[in-house]
Amino acid sequence: MTASPKSRRRVLVGVSTVAALSLGVGVAAGSRITSPEDAAAKTAPPKASQITVPVEKKALASKVVARGDTSFDGAVNIRVETSGLTTPAVVTGKVPTVGSTLKEGKALLEIAGRPVIGLAGVLPMYRSLAPGSKGPDVLQLEQTLDRLGFDPGTVDSKYDSNTAHAVEELYQAAGYDAPEPGEQLTEAVDRAKKNVDQLKNALRQAERALKQAKAAPGPGKKDLSVEQGAVNDAKTALDDAEDALADARAKAGTPLPVSEVVFVKTLPRRVDDVKVERGGTVNGVVMSASGASLVVTIKVDAQTKELLKAGMTASLDLGDGTIVPATIRRISKNADQYDVVVAPKSLTPHALELLRDANVRVTIPVKSTNGKVLAVPVAALSAGPDGGSRVEVQRDGKTDLVPVKVGLSADGYAEVSPIGDTKLSEGDQVVVGK
CATH class of the missing domain: 2.40.30.170 (Efflux pump adaptor protein, beta barrel domain)
Incomplete structure (x- = not known):
C-alpha cells in the first residue's frame, strides 16, 4: 500500500522536529561541559589586594x-597610756564619731576630765615629761611644739622652762587648763620663796646696821668691817636663795602627763571605729583611724x-x-x-x-611625644634583613620599602621617622595587610 502525499508530509515534519530537539539538547549539554583548566580558573580565589592606611601626624602618649x-589612707590603732593616772581611766567626754576627723593639737578624747591631745610623731608617749626630763621623746615633743608655733626655746633633748611654757600654750590653744605640777614641787617653791623673803629682811637689817655705824659719832676712822661683812654675807645668802627659788620654779613648770598626749604618725586622720563610750573605762585601743x-x-x-x-x-x-x-x-x-x-x-x-x-x-x-609626630599603625611595621624596622609605602602604583626609626608606641600606633635619604610624609599610604 502506497502512502498518500499528506501522510509523507506528516512524517517529514515529525523527523524534523525530533532532529531540532536533539540539536537543542546537544547544544545545551555542550554548554555545560568545561575543561579541567577552565574549572580550576573559575574556582581559584581572587588575587589578593593590599590594605593600606595613610601615615598620620599625631601626638602619642603611652599610659x-x-x-x-x-x-582612707594608713589605718592605725590609737592607745592611751593610763598607767600614770591616780584615778580610774573613765571616759568623761569628747568621744569622737565614726567619720569625724582627728586634728593635731586638739583633744581626741577626755579621760577623767582631762584631754588626750593628738600630736604627730613616730615615738609613742611612754612616760610623763616634766622640767629636767631628757631624751629623744623630749626632742620629738619640742620639734612638734616648734612646728605648731609654740616656742620651746632651743630644740634639743632637754625639757626646760621654755619647753614647759610651750606646753602650757599647747593646752591653752586646745581649750584646756595646763596640768599642775606635783604637790611636793609647789611646796618646794613656797619654801624657797619664804627663804628669799627672810634673807631679804636680813639684808635690809644688815644694811641698816652698817648705815647706823657709819653715822655714829666718834673720833678718827671707824672700823666697819663687822657691819660690812654682815651685809656681804646677807647678799651672798640672798643670791643663793634666789637661785634656789628659780630652780624650784623651773622644776615646778608645766609637766606633760603620759595620759594626756597621744603621738600618731600623721595627722589629720579619719575615725574608722570607736572602741569606747562615755562612762566606760579605757582598756587598750580607744579608736582606730585612717588617713x-x-x-x-x-x-x-x-x-x-x-x-x-x-x-x-x-x-x-x-x-x-x-x-x-x-x-x-x-x-x-x-x-x-x-x-x-x-x-x-x-x-x-x-x-x-x-x-x-x-x-x-x-x-x-x-x-609622650613632644607634640605631633609621624605615626603609623604598629601593623604597618616589618623587619628588614638587617633587623631594622621598615614600612611598605604605595606610590603611583608601586610599593617602596622605607626603613624607619621607631619611637614611642601607644594605642596601636608607633612614632616613625625615615632613615637616610628615604622619604615618608603625612598622607603616604602604608601597607598594613593583604
Missing part, C-alpha cells in the same frame, strides 16, 4: 590604665611597676564625666604584685561623695 578601690584623705589603690605587675614612680601625675575617672587630677603617693610590693597608691590633689564635696567606697578608673601617663 597605664587600671581600676582601683578607694580607701583623712581618700586614696585609690591599683595593682600592677613587676614589668608595669618599672614604668612608675612616686610623684608621677595621674587622673581618676569618677564615672559621671568627672576627672580628678592625682599623683602617685607610694608604691609597695604585695606578694607577686605591686600596690600603687594614688592620691587626688583636691576633692570637691561632690567628688568626695562619688569616691567613697568606689571602684574607679585610674590613668597614669608614662611617656
